[in-house]
Amino acid sequence: MSDLRIIGDIGGTNARFAIARGGSYSHVARLEDSKYPTIQEALRDYLRGLPSDAHPRQGALAIAGPVSGDTVKLTNQSWSFSTKALKSELQLSQLVVVNDFVGTAMSVPHLPPKDRQLVGSAAPTDSGAIGVIGPGTGLGVSTLVRSASGWIVLPGEGGHATMCGASDEEDRILDILRARWPHVSAERVLSGGGIVNLYETICSLRGEIPDSLAPAEISHRALHGTDDACVQAIGHFFAMLGTVAGNLALTVGATGGVYIAGGIVLRLKEAFEVSRFRERFEEKGRLRPYLRKIPTYLILEETPALLGLANLPLT
Numbered sequence: 001m002s003d004l005r006i007i008g009d010i011g012g013t014n015a016r017f018a019i020a021r022g023g024s025y026s027h028v029a030r031l032e033d034s035k036y037p038t039i040q041e042a043l044r045d046y047l048r049g050l051p052s053d054a055h056p057r058q059g060a061l062a063i064a065g066p067v068s069g070d071t072v073k074l075t076n077q078s079w080s081f082s083t084k085a086l087k088s089e090l091q092l093s094q095l096v097v098v099n100d101f102v103g104t105a106m107s108v109p110h111l112p113p114k115d116r117q118l119v120g121s122a123a124p125t126d127s128g129a130i131g132v133i134g135p136g137t138g139l140g141v142s143t144l145v146r147s148a149s150g151w152i153v154l155p156g157e158g159g160h161a162t163m164c165g166a167s168d169e170e171d172r173i174l175d176i177l178r179a180r181w182p183h184v185s186a187e188r189v190l191s192g193g194g195i196v197n198l199y200e201t202i203c204s205l206r207g208e209i210p211d212s213l214a215p216a217e218i219s220h221r222a223l224h225g226t227d228d229a230c231v232q233a234i235g236h237f238f239a240m241l242g243t244v245a246g247n248l249a250l251t252v253g254a255t256g257g258v259y260i261a262g263g264i265v266l267r268l269k270e271a272f273e274v275s276r277f278r279e280r281f282e283e284k285g286r287l288r289p290y291l292r293k294i295p296t297y298l299i300l301e302e303t304p305a306l307l308g309l310a311n312l313p314l315t
Contacts, residue, residue, distance in 0.1 A: 004020070004021050004054065004057065005020045006046075006047070006092075007019070008062065008309075009062050010062065010064060010074065011077075012136075012138060013034075013192075014030050014031065015030070016030050023110065023310050058092055060096045060309040064136075064138055067097055067155070094314045098309075101140035101141060102155045105143070106144075107304035108259055108299075111307070119260070120282075122296070128254065128256040129146075129255065131257075132259045132261060133158070133245050135194065137192055139187040139191050139244075140159060141159050141248060142155055142156060161185060163186045163240070166240075166280065169236075170240065173189075173202070186244050190237065215264070218230045223271060234268065234275075238277045239275065243281075246280065246291055254294060259296075260297065266302065272298065277296075278296060
């Protein structure tokens with residue numbers, strides 16, 4: 001039907017597809033990027049599994065990478081494609097491609113109260129810009145600004161801004177990482193790979209040989225308190241996330257709040273709640289009173305980008 005749209009949240013590890021109509025979506029499927037050499041093949045596989053009355057004529061995709069011009073390439077994955085060619089191949093009348101955190105940011109005005117959790121004691125407010133940040137395969141950052149015609153999303157690549165330490169220990173961690181890369185971005189510590197980088201660096205500082213661990217294994221050890229280096233890694237992860245989120249709030253004047261998205265924080269929700277995140281968010285010297293008034297929220301919706309894409313204007 002003409003009002004159906006295919007929507008897709010395309011990350012560096014997984015692609016999530018759904019069919020949207022009227023601001024809501026259904027027929028959700030998660031496909032592993034590594035199983036498909038191209039995004040075209042992943043989309044074709046998803047579309048083949050749809051019932052005959054659910055085939056769309058419009059599309060909106062959120063891509064984990066910068067979107068500029070017709071050719072789009074993911075930052076942490078090998079997929080690349082032409083928007084015009086993909087639109088033609090899928091026989092769509094419209095196809096909009098945006099940065100993945102444009103999709104996530106667009107979800108915020110449509111989140112029901114049950115899908116957002118206040119972190120800290122700041123009084124919620126509906127005025128002012130909204131910052132959105134989320135660690136996953138990479139680190140996504142975006143901003144929502146209210147206008148007379150509705151919300152405007154300001155996309156960006158804030159995850160690649162330079163990471164700075166807020167303590168002597170963090171400086172030592174970053175010094176080790178700078179020996180590995182000429183530029184240490186926030187994403188180098190605030191992502192799945194960033195958790196591994198933090199763990200390995202902490203082991204180095206302790207004079208220990210790190211185990212070969214995936215992010216989920218580090219998180220598991222940290223949550224169960226079975227490995228002190230893992231506990232420290234997750235502690236630094238949340239503290240540094242607080243610093244970067246506070247920087248975002250100051251930079252864009254996010255008096256409407258800062259929203260934390262991404263599966264990593266959601267899976268570590270209990271540890272996040274007792275972490276130094278909010279303390280570090282507010283730890284901005286003379287601007288502490290300003291930050292103290294800004295609410296921070298954890299997005300509980302597992303696929304907020306799909307909700308945003310379902311409500312994204314296509315014209």
